[in-house]
Amino acid sequence: MALATLSTRRGPTPPRGRGARSRVAPWMFLAVPLAFLVVFTVIPVVNMFWYSFTTWDGLDPQKEFVGLKNYVTVATRPQLFQVFFVSLYYIAASFVQMALALYFATVLSFRTRLRNVFKGIIFFPYLINGVAIGFIFLLMFQPGGTLDRVVALFGGGDQHFWLGDPALVNWSLAGVSVWRFMGLNFVLFLGAIASIPSSLYEAAELDGANRWQQFRYVILPGIKPIIGLSFILAISGSLAVFEIPYIMTGGANGSKTFVIQTVDLAFKFNKVGLASACAVILLVIILLITWLQRRILPDERVEMS
């Protein structure tokens, strides 16, 4: 992908070394960035692996090495592992989100009245502060509140415990996440569609293609790479959900996600060792997904943006 090309493709040829000064100069510019990289990324990752093999509580100067015990605990204790199933709701929701975003991006790529107004309305929620969104939807989800009123209009009954009912809570929260993030997918798709050369539409039009055929044979192939990328981002995002459920339910009623659990283990229960094992598992899964993405979708996306 774009990142990978950076290492192989060179920009304009850098000037050749001019004595000692130009051998030192790049390091003057790199000293601070590299220090940050080491202190805030390298050391935490290395330490996290190390902690994950101990029973450290975060305070004790001694760290007892226990090998793979924490990993066995995560794999065998069902209440630790079941948080992964909560991610499935968010993954399902992200499919809906992607389909909606694709639909609206396609529709708004054609001439439409108030195009920019619709575009702004659909995108704006993405920019809103997560805590504010959490509170907004806590209000919407009040029993007998706004959402219940709307549902009642369509004959869906008077009161629902959107956040109190374990059968509903994850759907409600995943719905909030669609509301929040759809706009980003939408704008990405819109940008990708805009970069398809207009001659392709004209040719399709001359061949008598209708709207659906234009979508199917011109737009869809043209934005395939960005759709692929969005899927990968959506899946790794679904595994790392934290803000909305933490703010709205604190993980109650079966809405606890993997990251909420990890944060609770580390900072509430002082089980830094076990929390690190959880974090390592998540890190490995996300790296695997990213690696798969690079395998499945090689460089073609670069020209799109």
Place this chain on the structure above:
Amino acid sequence: MTLVETKPASVPARQALGASTAALARRRVAVVLKYATLVVASLVMLTPLVVVFLTSLKTPAEAAADDPFSLPSRWFNVDNYVVAFRDGRMLEGFENTTFILIISVTGTVLIGSMTAYALDRFHFRGRTLVLSAFLVAALVPAVTTQVSTFQVIDFLGLFNTRWSAIALYVGTDIVSIYIFLQMIRSIPVSLDEAARVDGAGPWTIYWRIILPNLKPAIATVVIVKGITVYNDFYIPFLYMPSEDLGTISTSLFRFKGPFGASWEAISAGAILVIVPTLVVFLALQRYIYNGFTSGSVK
């Protein structure tokens, strides 16, 4: 409203002669459906915001009453905003957020552009290694590493200071480095060389040539980073738990306890947080779309 026929902006008028009436009818239905879905989507996006805005203007009695769609009795009722500012300590939240935002965004621009300058304009041993180090680091999602990042921040004595957030925002932003790396390629090396002939050293070249020519990338980074920092909850929540160090996110989050079910105060707090975002969005729409498109794809 009257609906116009839609077509791609670039396509010349098609020959409508052959179109049968059935096809025309079908097209008309499609147009109606299209606008219907757009209106429904807009309602779904806007209703929650409108209800919260209305609630923020209501008296406690009105807000506790059943109808979320009822209008407030006094449209200029700012009591809830006063409560949010004073009792909710939102003013301090804005101060802390502004402080963190300005330093982090400036720091990110400097760090990102310096890294890009060093990596693109110099040929030195270890260049590929450094580049790959940033490349790999970009893959590590920050959300996973906080368990041990916390220990680093604690060790550095930054816990419960605003510098913890600043250090993490500046120190872990690798996406910005890529945005600068992409942009710096388009600045001709001949500019550097001309300056060097005039006796300019690397710092002068960086300040006088590179930084001014990176303006579009700087705009992107400032917008994307600014909005990300403004909205971030995770980092201030973990690293700045002190009551005096609330950012807008954590100050608002603390409404949960004391204001429990006073939805009018909570709504006022939420609106206070949203308004600056709305103003920035309306003023900078085009840059924001571009920024987020390039920021999240690279």
